[in-house]
Amino acid sequence: MEQNRQTETGYDTAKDLQPERMILFAADTGDGYDVQKSLAELAELVKTAGGVTVATLIQNREKIAGDLYLGKGKVEELKEMANELQATGVVCDDELSPAQLMNLQDALDIKVLDRTIVILDIFASHAGSYEGKLQVELAQLKFRAARLVGMRDSLSRLGGGIGTRGPGEKKLEIDRRVIRDRISRLKSELREVALRRDEQRKKRTVSRIPVISIVGYTNAGKSTLLNRLTGSEVYAEDQLFATLDPTTRNCKLPGGQQVLFTDTVGFIRKLPHHLIEAFRSTLEEAKYSDVILHVVDASDENWDQNMNTVYETLRMLQIDARSDKPVITVFNKMDLLPQEEKTAGIKDLRADKTVYLSAKTGEGTEELLAVIEDVLRSLKSYIRHTFSYAEAGKTGLIHKYGELLTEEYLEDGIFIEAYVPKTILGSLGLE
Numbered sequence: 001m002e003q004n005r006q007t008e009t010g011y012d013t014a015k016d017l018q019p020e021r022m023i024l025f026a027a028d029t030g031d032g033y034d035v036q037k038s039l040a041e042l043a044e045l046v047k048t049a050g051g052v053t054v055a056t057l058i059q060n061r062e063k064i065a066g067d068l069y070l071g072k073g074k075v076e077e078l079k080e081m082a083n084e085l086q087a088t089g090v091v092c093d094d095e096l097s098p099a100q101l102m103n104l105q106d107a108l109d110i111k112v113l114d115r116t117i118v119i120l121d122i123f124a125s126h127a128g129s130y131e132g133k134l135q136v137e138l139a140q141l142k143f144r145a146a147r148l149v150g151m152r153d154s155l156s157r158l159g160g161g162i163g164t165r166g167p168g169e170k171k172l173e174i175d176r177r178v179i180r181d182r183i184s185r186l187k188s189e190l191r192e193v194a195l196r197r198d199e200q201r202k203k204r205t206v207s208r209i210p211v212i213s214i215v216g217y218t219n220a221g222k223s224t225l226l227n228r229l230t231g232s233e234v235y236a237e238d239q240l241f242a243t244l245d246p247t248t249r250n251c252k253l254p255g256g257q258q259v260l261f262t263d264t265v266g267f268i269r270k271l272p273h274h275l276i277e278a279f280r281s282t283l284e285e286a287k288y289s290d291v292i293l294h295v296v297d298a299s300d301e302n303w304d305q306n307m308n309t310v311y312e313t314l315r316m317l318q319i320d321a322r323s324d325k326p327v328i329t330v331f332n333k334m335d336l337l338p339q340e341e342k343t344a345g346i347k348d349l350r351a352d353k354t355v356y357l358s359a360k361t362g363e364g365t366e367e368l369l370a371v372i373e374d375v376l377r378s379l380k381s382y383i384r385h386t387f388s389y390a391e392a393g394k395t396g397l398i399h400k401y402g403e404l405l406t407e408e409y410l411e412d413g414i415f416i417e418a419y420v421p422k423t424i425l426g427s428l429g430l431e
């Protein structure tokens, strides 16, 4: 898919540039964090942003250096590597401070980026909707404003993302005040979009069709699963953050019940703070759902860490998975696992239900649908009651929102056996 590419500095850069050759680097402070794996993920991010990784460099050190992030000797080594490999830039796996960024740029004399810039860059090029574009711009500006603190003439060195040229004279003219004004305009525009979305949500709530939100690490297969379940053709691609805009599709469960599935932006470790703030209303989709469908790529060797990241991000968004609403964890891409490894040791103790499937082949999706029906039923109460004929309105409610098992017209009233949503028990006088 041809994407409109608008990078950190606002230039359209997709067309004529050679892929940037990047060296990735990180410090290993021995805090138990797997730096090797994190760099592998960073390489995926760089690839998605249109660059190639030509080498990686890790330094073991107890503390991150405040001035250069790495030690002086290591920076020298990085410089030699860059010369040798004709690298056009370096990418740090952590977010660099403005001082680190400038000092490194001085020392290396090539483009210096970090994980946050790369992620912002990807979001910028993948944003499709009006809201998505506003959100990305807001995140970029807030990020830029934060980095402007204490900087004057070195601004031109903040050369934006992969494939991006320096900001140029025009950008230098943008001072903090302009940025601040633009930020408040964007915020008010976003508030309006969010209001409109709230209204849509309310309509959905009134219709009482259960909403199931699909969450998960980026590239876990969320959109592929949505397509599989609802027969739609949402963009799904082997790249990070393919989806940024929430998409809702409806689906009829085998038992006949209508449900809505919502697919949205994926999570990742170290999701930039400004992005979370800007994308809050998008990321919070899950808050307004009845059930959370957590998709995990079981073929990723970091599946358990990724799972934790998703739960942590949900917590950060104040979505208290499980205590609020049921969680169904879907271990996806089972087709990629060798037969003997299937399901062995792969589990999620935090989920209410677990399903193993392949969104690609479709194997296991019937079971998932059955589990969804089961879980939705657990959100309902079983009732057996005879309503007087004067209460016909109540039986109407049951027809509309419940799952009717028996209805008999007797002398003294209407006998009903049904599953009804717990939320309408009050209106039925049965609480």
Ligand SMILES: Nc1nc2c(ncn2[C@@H]2O[C@H](COP(=O)(O)OP(=O)(O)OP(=O)(O)O)[C@@H](O)[C@H]2O)c(=O)[nH]1
Pocket (backbone or CB within 6 Å): 216, 217, 218, 219, 220, 221, 222, 223, 224, 225, 235, 236, 237, 238, 239, 240, 241, 242, 243, 244, 264, 265, 266, 267, 332, 333, 334, 335, 336, 357, 358, 359, 360, 361
């Ligand atoms: N082998 C295999 N590949 C899968 C399966 N499900 C998804 N994929 C592939 O995984 C990649 C990512 O799938 P998406 O559906 O775009 O993943 P996503 O979770 O929506 O990703 P983002 O929107 O980028 O966060 C695509 O290349 C899919 O074809 C599966 O069950 N088996």
Ligand SMILES: [Mg+2]
Pocket (backbone or CB within 6 Å): 222, 223, 224, 235, 236, 242, 243, 264
């Ligand atoms: Mg997707």
